[in-house]
Amino acid sequence: MLISELEKLTDTPARSLRYYEAQGLIEPQRLPNGYRTYDHCLVDRVIQIRGLIGSGIPTRIVRQMLPCLDKPGTITAPEAGPEPLALLMRERDRMTHRINCLTRNRDAVDSYIAAVALASSPPGTADAA
Template sequence: MRIGELAALTGTPTRSLRYYEEQGLLVPRRMPNGYREYDDYLVDRVVQIRGLLDAGLPTRIIKQILPCLDKPRTIHFSDATPEMISTLETERDRMSERIGCLTRNRDAISDYLEAVK
């Protein structure tokens, strides 16, 4: 599929898709005319990238962990350095804090809605 189709399917601006490519997060094929050609599996990849970005992970970390996320049941990351492990632990803990905050806010809104209904 072409970049516009991928953008439409994922709700991602084409500019962002090009940025993901520059960062090495997406690798489209190139047609003889130079156009990008995206495989169907990249729809899920883009959704995954956006989710990780929304969670606050920087692209440099996403690039390193994406190969591990293709098949979650068969994760193997043979070249994980102590620094990478520490970074991922820090990011995981930060996400957990955000999840806790979001959960408290959601529950407060639910309680408010229940009270006013």
């Protein structure tokens, strides 16, 4: 697929996709005319990369994590030291906190939907729960 297709499928600007390429996070093939062509398997990878970067993880660490994105993978971390690991642990804990908050918010939305549905149903049609 061309970069415009990957851009649409991942909601990622072409500029970002080119940056990911420059950082060694994705690797397109080149057509004879010089256009980039992307394998469909990069759709999930780009979405994961965006999520990791959006979580505050620098691209240099995301690059080290690439084998974890393509399971099963062989993890080698010759550049991993205490600082990147501490950063990853902080970011993981922050993600866990956000997940917990999102879960509580989703549950609150579900409760609200149920209450509104119950209140707006005609008398005598509500399920006895």
